[in-house]
Amino acid sequence: MNIVEFDRISIQFPGVMALKEVSFDMKKGEVMALCGENGAGKSTLAKILAGVYPYHDYTGEIRYKGKTLKNALPIDAEKNGIFMVHQELTLIKEMTVAENIFLSHFPKKYGMVDFKAMEEMARQYLEELGLHIDPNMKIKDLTVAMQQMVEIAKALSGETEIIIFDESTSALTNNEVQALFQIIRELKRREVTVIFVTHKLDEIFEICDTVTVLKDGELVKAGVRIDSVEKDDVIKMMIGRELKEMYPEKPALTESGEKVFEVKNWTFLNPERAGHKLVDDFSFEIRRNEIVGMYGLVGAGRTELVNSIFEGASKYCSGEVCLNGTAVTIRSSCDAVKCGISLITEDRKNSGLFLKLSVNDNLSTASLNSLANILGVINEKAEAERNERMIKDMAVKLRSGEQLIESLSGGNQQKVIIGKWLLTAPKVLILDEPTKGIDVGSKSEIYKMLRKLSQQGIAILIVSSELPEIIGVCDKVIVVREGKNVGEFRGDCCEEELLNKAMGRM
Numbered sequence: 001m002n003i004v005e006f007d008r009i010s011i012q013f014p015g016v017m018a019l020k021e022v023s024f025d026m027k028k029g030e031v032m033a034l035c036g037e038n039g040a041g042k043s044t045l046a047k048i049l050a051g052v053y054p055y056h057d058y059t060g061e062i063r064y065k066g067k068t069l070k071n072a073l074p075i076d077a078e079k080n081g082i083f084m085v086h087q088e089l090t091l092i093k094e095m096t097v098a099e100n101i102f103l104s105h106f107p108k109k110y111g112m113v114d115f116k117a118m119e120e121m122a123r124q125y126l127e128e129l130g131l132h133i134d135p136n137m138k139i140k141d142l143t144v145a146m147q148q149m150v151e152i153a154k155a156l157s158g159e160t161e162i163i164i165f166d167e168s169t170s171a172l173t174n175n176e177v178q179a180l181f182q183i184i185r186e187l188k189r190r191e192v193t194v195i196f197v198t199h200k201l202d203e204i205f206e207i208c209d210t211v212t213v214l215k216d217g218e219l220v221k222a223g224v225r226i227d228s229v230e231k232d233d234v235i236k237m238m239i240g241r242e243l244k245e246m247y248p249e250k251p252a253l254t255e256s257g258e259k260v261f262e263v264k265n266w267t268f269l270n271p272e273r274a275g276h277k278l279v280d281d282f283s284f285e286i287r288r289n290e291i292v293g294m295y296g297l298v299g300a301g302r303t304e305l306v307n308s309i310f311e312g313a314s315k316y317c318s319g320e321v322c323l324n325g326t327a328v329t330i331r332s333s334c335d336a337v338k339c340g341i342s343l344i345t346e347d348r349k350n351s352g353l354f355l356k357l358s359v360n361d362n363l364s365t366a367s368l369n370s371l372a373n374i375l376g377v378i379n380e381k382a383e384a385e386r387n388e389r390m391i392k393d394m395a396v397k398l399r400s401g402e403q404l405i406e407s408l409s410g411g412n413q414q415k416v417i418i419g420k421w422l423l424t425a426p427k428v429l430i431l432d433e434p435t436k437g438i439d440v441g442s443k444s445e446i447y448k449m450l451r452k453l454s455q456q457g458i459a460i461l462i463v464s465s466e467l468p469e470i471i472g473v474c475d476k477v478i479v480v481r482e483g484k485n486v487g488e489f490r491g492d493c494c495e496e497e498l499l500n501k502a503m504g505r506m
Contacts, residue, residue: 009060024222029191033204036214038411050084051077081161098122098135125153130179239441247472248451257287260459266319268308278304286459293474301483310343340427355406390419411438
């Protein structure tokens with residue numbers, strides 16, 4: 001029995017045909033992977049179904065349980081039993097976890113919100129996802145990964161018939177992903193229909209029944225049984241070509257190269273909890289032509305480490321940072337950039353982009369000094385030429401450099417951020433979850449670019465929750481647990497070895 005039918009769905013944004021005549025259907029209780037490169041139209045189609053783009057913004061027809069669906073707002077979709085877990089979180093940061101979970105359907109008693117019941121039910125949904133946090137905590141005090149789990153718990157709290165996961169595992173650890181997959185299996189048992197938007201092929205083959213592929217806003221194939229295809233077949237449908245080498249070839253192992261970047265005995269105290277160390281006496285180094293990876297479970301202190309180094313010494317920090325053997329003083333992020341250290345943050349929308357500015361403006365924000373004369377006047381011609389080259393080099397899909405950055409897909413936004421920092425001519429490039437929400441073809445391009453930058457002498461540090469990425473790209477892997485460097489691995493390390501070290505099992 002079909003629960004939803006898409007009939008010739010088309011939608012156009014200024015200068016871009018995001019979807020063109022897309023038609024397919026889904027069966028009740030099906031878990032369908034929706035795949036495609038960045039800008040293929042996956043999230044757009046999901047947002048149409050979820051009411052983010054109302055029915056009068058697109059052409060064609062969506063039939064839900066046999067009737068034409070006309071969602072004007074997301075709350076209309078939720079009332080119809082359709083819920084979307086967005087790639088970019090939609091939580092209210094000043095409200096508590098429980099309040100966010102039940103925002104549209106507070107439990108009531110005698111006409112008043114029943115806060116006790118709300119807290120108990122919120123705790124139950126969180127524990128189903130393996131998340132043991134206080135429902136009364138404010139969202140702003142949680143990590144990005146924990147916020148993602150709260151968003152998922154919010155979706156589970158309603159009477160959902162269709163649930164859309166849009167890159168929902170991008171910030172989760174392996175254990176959290178497995179907890180989510182167990183929930184999806186239970187949803188399938190209850191005949192809840194799941195649309196799973198992801199770029200991670202391993203996840204598709206583990207949890208999904210079928211795969212539907214979009215490319216450049218058009219349907220390539222719909223409802224292909226997972227047990228009838230291989231990973232290479234899905235990649236070829238997504239990018240229109242075979243992807244023979246996901247990861248670039250690594251150079252021969254060596255520890256004799258000169259040290260480009262070194263951090264000694266770095267400690268970062270928790271500003272909100274006296275005496276608690278977020279980073280504890282942490283030391284590491286990156287040598288010339290070397291890509292170093294940093295792996296650990298959520299909350300291990302990886303992001304706190306790189307952020308505190310980049311943002312500079314304060315009363316909460318101690319330790320030493322060296323570039324090419326010389327100690328440098330970093331009091332702020334501006335000092336870090338002047339020294340040649342660049343950081344691509346995990347949360348691109350809140351700390352990586354100016355969403356209401358153009359692509360060109362975002363590309364220039366970190367390197368305006370290099371374009372200004374002695375009076376501070378920007379050479380606009382040089383800026384335009386430089387930005388155009390970077391857009392081409394990063395293969396950003398857009399209609400114009402003057403296009404607002406918020407209108408690009410998540411993957412193309414990430415490419416712009418990387419390009420922005422490359423324009424500062426960094427000596428050290430730190431990337432926190434660099435391929436979060438990026439398709440397999442673009443990932444491969446970024447990996448090759450990072451290897452090329454490393455061979456040009458830039459020290460590369462990758463913080464990632466994706467073990468295949470860490471192992472496939474990095475020459476050395478540092479494992480972080482409870483703010484400490486608990487082990488370094490070179491050569492052929494395996495996922496199990498790194499995971500056990502991160503969990504303290506070895």
